[in-house]
Amino acid sequence: MKNLLVIAATLLLATISCPAQTITLNNDLIFGNVFPGIPKTITKYSVGSAAEFHVAGTSGSEISIQFALPTYMHGSGFNIEMIFFNTDCSIDTLASPSQTSPLFDNLNPWTTLVYRLGSAGLTLWLGGTAIPKAAQPPGSYTATIVLTVAYTGA
Amino acid sequence: MAENYSFTYSFVTSQRLHLWLKISLLVLSFLIVMAASGMAQDVAVGQATATVLATLAVSSTAALAFGNVYQGVSSTIANNNASASVFTITGAASSGIMIFMALPNYVALADGSDRMTISFSSTDASVDTLGGGNPTTMAAGSGFQNINPHNFPAAAVIGAGGTTNIYLGGKVLPTIDQTAGAYTGDIILTVAYTGN
Numbered sequence: 001m002k003n004l005l006v007i008a009a010t011l012l013l014a015t016i017s018c019p020a021q022t023i024t025l026n027n028d029l030i031f032g033n034v035f036p037g038i039p040k041t042i043t044k045y046s047v048g049s050a051a052e053f054h055v056a057g058t059s060g061s062e063i064s065i066q067f068a069l070p071t072y073m074h075g076s077g078f079n080i081e082m083i084f085f086n087t088d089c090s091i092d093t094l095a096s097p098s099q100t101s102p103l104f105d106n107l108n109p110w111t112t113l114v115y116r117l118g119s120a121g122l123t124l125w126l127g128g129t130a131i132p133k134a135a136q137p138p139g140s141y142t143a144t145i146v147l148t149v150a151y152t153g154a
Numbered sequence: 155m156a157e158n159y160s161f162t163y164s165f166v167t168s169q170r171l172h173l174w175l176k177i178s179l180l181v182l183s184f185l186i187v188m189a190a191s192g193m194a195q196d197v198a199v200g201q202a203t204a205t206v207l208a209t210l211a212v213s214s215t216a217a218l219a220f221g222n223v224y225q226g227v228s229s230t231i232a233n234n235n236a237s238a239s240v241f242t243i244t245g246a247a248s249s250g251i252m253i254f255m256a257l258p259n260y261v262a263l264a265d266g267s268d269r270m271t272i273s274f275s276s277t278d279a280s281v282d283t284l285g286g287g288n289p290t291t292m293a294a295g296s297g298f299q300n301i302n303p304h305n306f307p308a309a310a311v312i313g314a315g316g317t318t319n320i321y322l323g324g325k326v327l328p329t330i331d332q333t334a335g336a337y338t339g340d341i342i343l344t345v346a347y348t349g350n
Contacts, residue, residue, distance in 0.1 A: 023198035031204035035249065035347035040204070051200050073202055080204060128202060136206045143202040150195040 021057030021117070021149055029128055029145060034080070037134035044090045044127035045100045051126040052099070055149050057117050062154040065091075065113040065124065068146035073130065075141035082143060083129040084109050090125050093118030099125055114152060207246035208316070212345050215287060216240040218324055226330035233280045233300065233323035238289040241320040241343050245312045250348035253281070253306035253320065258339035261326065268333035270326055278323045279303035281310050285317030292321065308348075 029051035034040050042049045055063065067089075072079040087106035093115060094103055102125065107113055109126055126145065218239035223229045231237050243251065262269040277300040280289070284296040292299065298307050303322055312318050320343065 021196055023196045025198050025200045028200050029202040031202070033246075034204045034206050035246070035349050036206060036209045038347050038349040040349070051202070053198055053200065055196075070202060073204055075206075080206070082202065130202075130204050132204075132206055135209055138206045138208045141204045141206060145200040145202055147198045147200065148195065149197075 021055055021061075021063060021121075021151065023147060023149055024054045024056070026052040026054055026123075029126060031130045034130055034132050034136075036132050036136040036138075039129055039131045041129040042127050044088055044102075044125040046127065047099055050099070051128075051145060052123065053126075053147050054121055054123050055117065056121040057151070059117055059119045059121075062114060062116050062152045063122070063149050064152050065115065066148045067109045067126070068148070069109060070143035070145065073141035073143040076137060076139045078137050078139075078141075080133075080136060080141050081131040083131065084126070085129070086110060088127045089113070091115055091122060092124075093122045095120045097123040099123075207249065207347075208244070210243065210245040210251070210312075210345055210347060212343055213242050214239070214341075214343075215242045215319070218322055218341065220324075220326050223326055223328050225328050225332045228325055228327045230325040231323045233278055233321045234289050234292060235323060236290050239320075239322040239324075239341060240287060240289060241322070242285075242287060243312065243318045243320070243345050244316055245345075245347070247312055247314050247316045249312050250350035251310050251312055251318070252308070252346045252348055253310050254344045255279075255303050255306070255320075255322070256340075256342040256344070257303060257324075258341065261337035261339035263333060263335045263337060268335070268337075270328050270332055270337050272324055272326045272339060274303050274322070274324045276302040276304070279306070280321045281306065282319040282321065283311060283313035285313045285315050285319055287317075287319050289319075289321035 030049045031040050031042055044050045069084050070082055072081055086108040089107040089109040090102035091104040092098055092102040115122060216239060219237045220229050220231060257274050258272055260269040261272050279301050280292055280299045281297040282292045
């Protein structure tokens, strides 16, 4: 009986001492105007155009980061191919994160990334490339980028 | 006898109470663990967005028409002549374009039995970004006048109205024994966005 109470109390304390992390989307991946037939790349260093996410949580806690990346943007029944290279992601865990000179650069967004939250959390950026066809119909195209973070417990 | 019964009843009641307490604690623990694991993950959804600009379209509006020519007498059409070739390019306004012309060295009879030399000088083309489509009325400063059709300027653009015209002149040099008949040749214009 005592043991059970201790376990329950410990779990309760663990829950209380480990607040949830939250992700904030600061910026979408914005390609802007794209010419038919001309691939366009947005680098992860491109302020205001690269996707930017901020993760807040317990400083020093290790988190896993996983993207679900699209392979096409869709619009008006047509698609634009997208490419994310294995260096298209960067992360900065410093209190004043720098997009143009991040602490961890050229990361692979197709793999699960594991980093520790800094005192101000963690900021990550994502670039990408859109490849419109020469006869790509004009108009707006969009795709969804899903980012999932979770504490690893370490 | 009655005391023994009472003791047994109390013992059983106490055991059941402990069992329910244990189950309750286990359920509580499970719920806490579930809550903790649920809170330990977060998902954000961002978007990739792009706006594709108008597709380039090129058409030949008027052929380079020399009309009747005489054997042994060359004939020249200036790029601002009404008989100059006119190409029309449409696309995203003010966007940079690369222009390439594949120009023939000869025009030939339909049956291929004779051919006639055609040449293009380094001033035989004009690029009209006002998109008027009339080589005789191209305004100065509305693009590039009298330029080399073998090497169009890198700064060429689609006009602000979404149209640019190319006017092309040229020269044919019939020989003194040139076979009489209608001669034709292909002028191929290729245009692509520069991305600027």
